[in-house]
Amino acid sequence: MVLLDMNGTFLFGGDRFGPNQDYASTYRALGGSRLATDVVQTIIQTCFDTLEVIYNDPTRSDSFPQVVDTLRALPAARGVPPADLALLERVIAQHELGRVPDDYAVSLQKLARSHVLGVIANLLSRKDPWLQEFYRAGVLDLFAVTVFPRMVPASSHRGSSSTKQSVRWGSRAPM
Template identity: 40%
Template structure:
């Protein structure tokens, strides 16, 4: 790399993580969250407040336990499946399961700052872009968020784990994106916020990696972590 070449100019393709890389303020799950209030706002009337609170929290707790267990990295089913099983285990009908899933998705959803949308538009001028995300719910709300921010068209592919029952750091999820690009692994850069899931999984396939943070500089195998908005001028 020459003194005037940016770090990203070593690569033809940039793959990005979603949560805490592009999207922030998501994953709002706790016993204090007003899931029932979200359910009512979405027009839900079938379940009581206590049922909604219990079901959503149970789904999250079970998924969170499995997410931490490597045995589930290649068998991590989407929230809709866990939700159906939870309703069955509680003796509740599936009558409003779709709306309950939407409640879960709304609490997983975050926002994409305008500054990050601008950074993506700049990156798309020089690189092909893709996304590899550990998403627990189905993708509809997240794709809509991308469209509303006018960034959906910038990506050659969007790989969401909920469509494949595979989560990072399994290399198999990264491979779903690699299959869409005709580029050798060393010409592909993965940008994410998790050393354990993003860096480790990408490096297992020989990809370049860059750790991003919310502006707090740190280091990871040879790189300084930067905010994604700095990528376009990072040397």
């Protein structure tokens, strides 16, 4: 099996976080209108900064929080309606998500003819946007397994490696 990481291997343009990002435009593009630009910018950047510290702390690998739980805990997000929290969660996913270029999709299709493929990636967000991108690019069914270790809520971790993975078995038989 050839096990691939996503970002920088076949998925590019993701992890668009930082003070120069226009999170409010993404929020509005997703249908948000209630929150002021500065509120959106502050909440998203603070959430990302909080998650980045946890993500880079090896002692927290068994207690990684869901994005929406982190958003709810932020003082700047107190009083934000649940519908807007859900939109802010999607903003983070949109800024984390990259794209599979067509030529990389073709290369993956060629590689899948001779090798069983798997993908592993740590994500801050829920995996659905990545699976949708894989589907859009025509590569979703090329992977015998997709593993997103940080996708299990912190409350579900019990120290077992089996609880640390969110696995999707593809159409190919795993090896």
